[in-house]
Amino acid sequence: MSKELIKPPVEIRYEEELEALKINDTSEKPIGWKMSPKAVRTFILGSEKPIFYKEKEIIIKKKFFGNDALIERCIITLAGNRGLMLVGEPGTAKTMLSELLSAAISGVSTNTVQGTAGTTEDMIKYTWNYALLLEKGPVKEALVPSPLYIGMEQGILTRLEEITRCPAEIQDSLISILSDKVLNIPELSEESYLFAKPGFNVIGTANTRDKGVNEMSSALKRRFNFETVAPVKEVSLEKSIIMKEVNELAQQSHIEMEAEEEVAQLLASTYHELREGISSLGHRIDKPSAVMSTAEAVSVYFQTMMTAYYYGDRTIDTGCLVQNLLGAVLKESRDDLDKLKGYFNTVIRQKSDEEGGIWKDYYEARRWLR
Numbered sequence: 001m002s003k004e005l006i007k008p009p010v011e012i013r014y015e016e017e018l019e020a021l022k023i024n025d026t027s028e029k030p031i032g033w034k035m036s037p038k039a040v041r042t043f044i045l046g047s048e049k050p051i052f053y054k055e056k057e058i059i060i061k062k063k064f065f066g067n068d069a070l071i072e073r074c075i076i077t078l079a080g081n082r083g084l085m086l087v088g089e090p091g092t093a094k095t096m097l098s099e100l101l102s103a104a105i106s107g108v109s110t111n112t113v114q115g116t117a118g119t120t121e122d123m124i125k126y127t128w129n130y131a132l133l134l135e136k137g138p139v140k141e142a143l144v145p146s147p148l149y150i151g152m153e154q155g156i157l158t159r160l161e162e163i164t165r166c167p168a169e170i171q172d173s174l175i176s177i178l179s180d181k182v183l184n185i186p187e188l189s190e191e192s193y194l195f196a197k198p199g200f201n202v203i204g205t206a207n208t209r210d211k212g213v214n215e216m217s218s219a220l221k222r223r224f225n226f227e228t229v230a231p232v233k234e235v236s237l238e239k240s241i242i243m244k245e246v247n248e249l250a251q252q253s254h255i256e257m258e259a260e261e262e263v264a265q266l267l268a269s270t271y272h273e274l275r276e277g278i279s280s281l282g283h284r285i286d287k288p289s290a291v292m293s294t295a296e297a298v299s300v301y302f303q304t305m306m307t308a309y310y311y312g313d314r315t316i317d318t319g320c321l322v323q324n325l326l327g328a329v330l331k332e333s334r335d336d337l338d339k340l341k342g343y344f345n346t347v348i349r350q351k352s353d354e355e356g357g358i359w360k361d362y363y364e365a366r367r368w369l370r
Contacts, residue, residue, distance in 0.1 A: 006252070009110050010103035017043060017060050018104065020053035030079045032155040032199020033105050037075045040104040044071050044097075064097055065241050070227055074101060077225040078157065083178055083202035085163075085221075088229035091293020094205040097229065098159050101203060106156035111147045115162040121173050124148050124160075125183060138187035148174075148202075152183055155197030160204040164214050171220055178202060178223035209291070231275060232294055239268040245298040246305065255309045262358050263301065263316050270325070271297045274340075279347040286343075288329050288336035300324045318358065322365040341369050 011018065018035075021043055027036035035043075046062030064071060077084045078101065086094040102109040113124055126149045132142035151158035163171060177183055181196035204224060206216075232238045239261070246259040273279045275292040290296075303324045308314055329340050344366040352363035 009108075010099045011107055011109055014043070014063075014103070016053065017058060018107075020051050020058040021060065021104075023053060024051045030199070032197060033079075034107045035104060037072075037079060040075050040101070041071055043104045044100050063100055064093065065232065065237055066093070066229065070229070071097075073225075074227055075105075077227070078105060078201050078203070080225075081181075083204060083224045085204045085206060085224035085226045086229055087206045087208060087226055089231055089293060090207050090209055090291045091295035092229045092231055093295070094229050095161060098161075098203045098205055102157045102159055106199065108156055109159070111151055111156055112159040112161060113147050115160060115164070115166040117165060117167070119166045119170055121170055122146070124170065124173055126185065128187075138189075140188060140191060143185070143188070148177065149183065149194065151202070152177075152181070152194055152196040152200050155199030157200070158202050160202060162206065163204045164206045164216065166214060168214050168217065171214065172217055174202070175217075175219055175223060178220075232272075235265075235268050235272050235280075238272060238294055238297070239264045241294055242268055242297050242301060246301045249298070249302045250305060253306070255305065257305055257309055257314055259301065259305075260316060263304075263321070266358055266362060267297045267301055267321075267325075270343075273347060274329075274343060281347065281350060283347050283350075285347065286339040288339050289332040290329050290336060291331075292329075296328050300328050318361040318365040319368055322362070322368045326369060337369065341366070344369060 005012070021039045022035050025035045025039040027038045029036045033040075042060055044064050045068055047060045050057035050059050052058070074084055074086075074097070084101075086098060088094055099109040102111070113119070124146055126146050127144045128138075129142050129144055132139075136142055145153065148158050150156070160174075177196075181200065183194040183196075185192050185194060202224075232241065242264040243259040243261065246264070250257055250259070269280065271292045271294065273285060274288060277285050277287040279285060300321065304316055304321045307320050308316055312320075326337075326340065329336050344363065348359065348363045348366070351359040
């Protein structure tokens with residue numbers, strides 16, 4: 001089934017791994033959870049030791065690259081009575097982590113509210129089928145449940161994406177639900193309260209770049225445990241992530257190419273240096289205002305790969321790579337062009353002189369920076 005979908009949800013994409021972990025799970029499980037905290041950790045962080053499932057060995061792949069202790073804290077938070085809030089720069093895999101946690105703990109990752117400036121309280125709590133409402137009045141049959149309602153009713157996790165994009169009054173509608181684990185439905189004369197079943201909790205995500213847009217109230221913040229998902233600090237690890245993600249995207253898109261290590265290394269170095277504001281050679285760099293995340297690096301590489309596959313000879317062209325990089329860097333401000341030119345004329349020029357090879361081709365492709 002996963003081959004028929006553009007982006008299969010986590011519970012379908014890793015169905016075999018999840019089933020194998022459930023069958024081999026002998027540890028204690030919180031009430032309402034599909035598997036134990038130990039098994040959830042193994043699902044996200046992987047394991048070198050194979051497990052047996054349907055008379056064959058299954059290797060659990062590592063899916064999140066970063067702070068392993070962060071994963072353990074997230075799992076323990078969700079086993080308690082507080083919600084989990086994942087904060088960080090855009091492109092640091094907050095959404096992916098929330099999907100992995102939801103799929104492992106509840107068996108479903110699609111019970112989601114996408115926060116926007118247009119999000120209303122109805123989208124978070126419940127709304128009505130107005131045809132049935134007019135015909136039968138305010139009965140449960142006419143009620144249309146929201147993801148939060150479904151989470152409470154079924155005892156599963158609810159994901160709230162980009163919560164700081166929601167207006168403050170909409171955010172605050174969560175306070176009583178997170179505190180008391182009960183949803184009041186005054187329109188219903190019977191069953192006017194929905195009490196959350198064990199297993200229910202909330203995972204929220206928020207970008208630090210949205211800080212101040214719709215700042216969360218202190219009352220709402222107290223209902224969450226906050227965990228910061230930091231950008232990848234090691235260039236070698238960032239290179240590995242880029243190669244893994246690009247290869248998976250190529251496979252999903254039926255592109256018969258594989259990520260090249262030296263291209264991934266080049267992009268990982270570029271993004272790391274522009275993000276940190278200092279090169280591996282010790283040069284100070286003017287940081288662009290755009291988000292220089294690993295996810296953006298993956299996108300730049302994959303765009304270049306598709307161009308090579310459909311228009312070229314299936315060889316990565318550094319000129320095309322620089323063009324896609326330029327588009328990513330100039331998202332926020334045209335002024336970042338001068339910063340990118342300065343980076344090429346100092347850092348990339350020196351690497352071109354010292355290392356040659358692809359770095360020389362990369363430097364010569366600076367003609368596209370215009």
